Amino acid sequence: MREINISADLLVKSLLNLAEKNRVCLMDSCGVNHLGSHLLIAGLNPLETLEISNSKAKKTLQILEKKFTRNNLSFIFTISYDFGLKLENIQPRPKEFRTFPEPDIFLAAFDSLFIYDYDIKKAFLTGNEERFEEIENLLKAASKNDNNFDLEVKEKSIISSNFTPQSYISTIKKVKEYIQHGDTYQTNLTRQIRAKLAEDLTPERIFWRLRKNHPAPFAAFIKRENDTVVSISPERFFKAGSGIISTSPIKGTRPRGKTVEEDLRLKNELLNSEKEH
Secondary structure, three states: EEOOOOOHHHHHHHHHHHHOOOOEEEOOOOOOOOOOOOOEEEEEEOOOEEEEOOOOHHHHHHHHHHOOOOOOOEEEEEEEEHHHHHHHHOOOOOOOOOOOOOOOOOEEEEEEEEEEOOOEEEEEEEEOOOHEEEEEEEHHHHHHOOOOOOOOOOOOOOEEEOOHHHHHHHHHHHHHHHOOOOOOOOOOOOHHHHHHHOOOOHHHHEEEEEEEEHOOOEEEEEEEOOEEEEEEEEEEEEEEEEEEEEEOOOOOOOOOOHHHHHHHHHHHHHHHHHHOO
């Protein structure tokens, strides 16, 4: 491991500068200490990338398991929501609006990573020491690039949604009717928003501005084969460590009991409450 003298902001900006011509995968807690989040982890120019889409769920998991057994490598990856349907053997409903292809799995394998610890305000290179000079030189050159992501965008993006304002209100009324009739007790009504971006509004600039104006503890910038994931999320889905998996989703949760008996009591209280309503 090698300590490098760079701030979190300059590290992110330098990596985003590099992302225009290099593969960059970045996960950032943005200095927001929530649920113990305190790290920035980033990889530059992976040794290998992999995208899987048209494959059976079992075969996909076998491929992933084989990849994860490789020693001395770190992996940054994405999993699509629809892959969950494949795992459960559920046929997805036909969508009534235009979508874009999303890989079931994207995976990037790195032998070296940048780590920034917001708690101690220090940055490090970890992994294959033979690549440290090459990676650090790329970073130093990028840090001198005056690519000002804060400049105002000259053109406006064209925004569209699969809902009109009227159809959105109408759908909310339908959901309320479903709740009154007992067909559902919770519905997460979502919509797809699409934007035709202005020419000078790149994924790198979008992430930089979101990170600056709306910092979140689980942000990500992941450059895949044909697209880029830009995420500013306040939600941790799960954490695995020391043989324990913990989840902290924002919605659809209830408190657990401290003992098995208390857990069962809370569960029965919830079931009885649902029957009464």
